[in-house]
Amino acid sequence: xxxxxxxxxxxxxxxxxxxxxxxxxxxxxxxxxxxxxxxxxxxxxxxxxxxxxxxxxxxxxxxxxxxxxxxxxxxxxxxxxxxxxxxxxxxxxxxxxxxxxxxxxxxxxxxxxxxxxxxxxxxxxxxxxxxxxxxxxxxxxxxxxxxxxxxxxxxxxxxxxxxxxxxxxxxxxxxxxxxxxxxxxxxxxxxxxxxxxxxxxxxxxxxxxxxxxxxxxxxxxxxxxxxxxxxxxxxxxxxxxxxxxxxxxxxxxxxxxxxxxxxxxxxxxxxxxxxxxxxxxxxxxxxxxxxxxxxxxxxxxxxxxxxxxxxxxxxxxxxxxxxxxxxxxxxxxxxxxxxxxxxxxxxxxxxxxxxxxxxxxxxxxxxxxxxxxxxxxxxxxxxxxxxxxxxxxxxxxxxxxxxxxxxxxxxxxxxxxxxxxxxxxxxxxxxxxxxxxxxxxxxxxxxxxxxx
Ligand code: GDP
Ligand code: MG
Numbered sequence: 001x002x003x004x005x006x007x008x009x010x011x012x013x014x015x016x017x018x019x020x021x022x023x024x025x026x027x028x029x030x031x032x033x034x035x036x037x038x039x040x041x042x043x044x045x046x047x048x049x050x051x052x053x054x055x056x057x058x059x060x061x062x063x064x065x066x067x068x069x070x071x072x073x074x075x076x077x078x079x080x081x082x083x084x085x086x087x088x089x090x091x092x093x094x095x096x097x098x099x100x101x102x103x104x105x106x107x108x109x110x111x112x113x114x115x116x117x118x119x120x121x122x123x124x125x126x127x128x129x130x131x132x133x134x135x136x137x138x139x140x141x142x143x144x145x146x147x148x149x150x151x152x153x154x155x156x157x158x159x160x161x162x163x164x165x166x167x168x169x170x171x172x173x174x175x176x177x178x179x180x181x182x183x184x185x186x187x188x189x190x191x192x193x194x195x196x197x198x199x200x201x202x203x204x205x206x207x208x209x210x211x212x213x214x215x216x217x218x219x220x221x222x223x224x225x226x227x228x229x230x231x232x233x234x235x236x237x238x239x240x241x242x243x244x245x246x247x248x249x250x251x252x253x254x255x256x257x258x259x260x261x262x263x264x265x266x267x268x269x270x271x272x273x274x275x276x277x278x279x280x281x282x283x284x285x286x287x288x289x290x291x292x293x294x295x296x297x298x299x300x301x302x303x304x305x306x307x308x309x310x311x312x313x314x315x316x317x318x319x320x321x322x323x324x325x326x327x328x329x330x331x332x333x334x335x336x337x338x339x340x341x342x343x344x345x346x347x348x349x350x351x352x353x354x355x356x357x358x359x360x361x362x363x364x365x366x367x368x369x370x371x372x373x374x375x376x377x378x379x380x381x382x383x384x385x386x387x388x389x390x391x392x393x394x395x396x397x398x399x400x401x402x403x404x405x406x407x408x409x410x411x412x413x414x415x416x417x418x419x420x421x422x423x424x425x426x427x428x429x430x431x432x433x434x435x436x437x438x439x440x441x442x443x444x445x446x447x448x449x450x451x452x
């Protein structure tokens with residue numbers, strides 16, 4: 001098969017409950033690919049790591065015959081719990097694929113369940129990494145081996161333990177309507193979710209994980225990957241950070257085109273769109289240079305896909321998750337596009353339903369879609385804190401079961417908080433939460449109680 005140079009690097013988000021091992025997994029992938037491939041093959045980026053296909057080939061050791069035309073994988077270590085929904089590109093999730101990390105000894109946690117629901121609603125292909133197998137009592141380590149090869153060397157008790165813990169995960173997934181199995185028992189990866197038991201500390205199972213990710217990318221998303229647009233850079237703001245001596249900086253994931261020093265760029269703030277000029281582009285220094293004074297290396301330009309730190313004037317107030325575009329040509333067109341992406345939700349609003357507010361457009365969509373799947377209509381959906389006006393407008397809803405406002409991960413402004421305390425002032429029922437399904441459960445429970 002001919003290699004297709006126009007295919008872009010798939011973006012893989014690593015998600016999961018805090019402390020289940022996201023960062024360790026990426027560290028391990030980065031570490032072993034540095035060791036196993038020619039020096040310099042691996043590139044460390046801001047907020048991301050690119051693992052080129054040659055490095056994956058070496059690590060997994062068994063792809064010799066598989067025709068592969070993707071250049072590698074760009075892994076994003078999502079900085080916060082809601083990063084997946086915050087990080088958007090082309091009106092949808094930034095990630096092409098995902099790895100959902102679950103500690104095999106702890107099993108599912110609220111954030112694991114929420115991540116699953118979001119991945120389902122976004123139709124993002126993903127695998128489950130069941131991490132920390134080395135913590136299973138009696139596990140004998142076989143550094144960097146494939147899971148099956150190491151598993152076969154364990155004693156019967158340990159094997160039984162792994163099977164039971166894996167089946168617990170399969171069972172939890174089945175409760176959520178996902179059909180899943182250990183990856184080596186999956187015949188159709190489009191129908192069944194693959195669970196890869198692994199350890200970030202010993203590297204066992206990581207070759208299997210990488211192979212499956214490549215397989216998913218090759219089979220189920222090659223069309224999307226061909227949609228490479230060359231030209232002015234397009235990206236998403238991963239984080240907004242104050243850096244000593246640099247001021248406010250943006251950590252950006254560039255998913256299309258190129259970005260250079262001196263380019264005019266546009267990004268969103270809470271209230272507006274800022275247009276500014278790139279002062280510098282910074283890459284992290286390679287591991288071995290960590291002791292040098294300057295933590296960053298300056299570059300003149302970068303091409304997608306890449307993670308890069310951008311310094312420029314007037315970045316104060318830029319929000320994480322904002323779209324990021326290089327302006328070549330019509331400035332108004334670009335700023336309008338950003339405003340649309342920040343406010344336009346891609347969901348159907350109902351004629352009759354509740355009101356929802358969330359901190360970001362992606363979160364709002366995720367909440368909306370989950371409500372839709374539960375057949376709860378949404379009449380109004382907006383980004384931002386809950387104001388008194390929101391309550392006044394919700395108050396006009398006739399059906400008391402819908403006279404409700406769900407506030408997801410966004411604060412109540414003081415005047416709004418004041419009036420919900422007093423039933424004489426408002427009949428609106430407000431629910432607040434930071435995990436989507438828990439917020440919905442609260443509402444449903446209340447609604448069903450009202451019926452009795
Ligand atoms: P994150 O919050 O999901 O990024 O989790 P971290 O990667 O920071 O890991 C949380 C803790 O679990 C750290 O103390 C890690 O050393 C530990 N940990 C992560 N992966 C493994 C693993 O595969 N085996 C063992 N034994 N410990 C792990
Ligand atoms: Mg982490």
